[in-house]
Amino acid sequence: MSDFTPRHAIVTGSDSGIGAATALALADAGIDVAITYHSDKDGAEETAEAVRGRGARAIVAQFDATDFDSVPDAVNAGGGIGGTFLDLDLKTWRTDIALNLDGAFLALHTAARRMVQAGSGGRLIAVSSVHEHQPRVGSAPYVAAKHGLGGLIKTMALELGQYGITANAVAPGEIATPINDMSADDAERTHRPGIPLGRPGKPSEVADVIRFLASPSGSYVSGASWVVDGGMLQMGPQAGSHMESDAWRSAGEE
Template sequence: MTFTPRFAIVTASDSGIGRATALALADAGMDVGVTWHSDEEGANTTAEEVRARGRKAVVAQFDATQLEDVPGIIEGLARDLGGLDVFVNNAGGGAGGPFLDLDIESWRSIVALNLDGAFVGMHTAARLMADGGNGGRIIAVTSVHGSQPRVGSAAYVASKHGLEGLVKTMAQELGDRGITVNAVAPGEIATPINDMEASDADETHRPGIPIPRPGKPEEIADVVAFLASPASSYVTAATWVVDGGMLQMGPQAGSHLESDAWRSAG
């Protein structure tokens, strides 16, 4: 069986990594389901750019924390597209703060977004792909903090660690159905969530990163597009770190820190 992806859904594709990914998949010949949480105008802009590439785009509002609504939204997008071959779980986020100040409500809201919502979304996509019998690609956008912690981000880090584990277990169980499951782990990327635009990446110096700048959304999207393609047919249960080499700086960065400033959550 030759896997030929035609239909993709990218959650949180109203801006940043999600938008860049939707456009990369459209460039690869796929029709795309676009979702938005609060930026409907941004989602419509993404959809217009998909259509400008000669592909179909459908748009839906999507809140990953409203778990009971997630399956219906994904199923509706797949129905409007005509099928589902690629699902990119890009919705995520969460504010930081000291662990001792973290309350259960804040913990639950972040875990619900990054892990519970991801589970329901990827579970729905996997069932659609399994029922379709044509295989598929499921890609979760995680974080470098899915493998390395960050001070002041306990709930975020825990949820991303959990998502990495979910990806690996799904890959074990779905491989014989022709469905691959992988993660892409960005480092610091020039996106609105980081108060940057893509154009800021080349103007921002990061001395602690081997490639000394933030990444661009398109640099994440290119890796996602590979994992969504027929060329990735023997890749599953993998985490593709896209961070300019930042994670490799662990002991080197640690031994060269000159102050205790890192201990604060800021």
């Protein structure tokens, strides 16, 4: 198990954004990829073609992280609804928790059991969020779910290490993806005063970290949460896309 080399990966939500970039990054590493989508079948098929173009095999399947009776052996999927704490109702709360925590648990649990049965080790990687580490106003259920996912990953690392399975989270900050109404090209032309690197991230920059964790090079990394946010967390929980001034950059200068 110490010589584990990944040959197959399942990347949920890989019809666009971080998921699509991850599928391509893994294909570049010679890994065959199962691509799942919720509603954008065309996007998933486009990702599959790009994976095949890199010499790897690809299959496509529909996946709804909240359809618990048909959760396949996937890794993670998520999204957020939002709303201030006082305005939340139980339905909204449960929908967000179900998508970001319950669905993640079931997918990770299914994958872990298959890995243990196979007896050759494995990598479990959850795409979390910087809000696993810091809260954000107006996102109580999403933040609670991501905090929970982070704790789940750490516990999994403790329990699954004996089987040669690592468990880690990748915690992106603001990334230029369709869910943020941006394309990858927008990252370089969008200025963000509240991010030390001054811009949103590219999906490929998150995918590169995931590829490392999935590779033999990540064999001794487990129970960690890898923040990929251009330094945003160091600015405090309300920075990022919400800060409107660069004045902080010259603080202390005369």
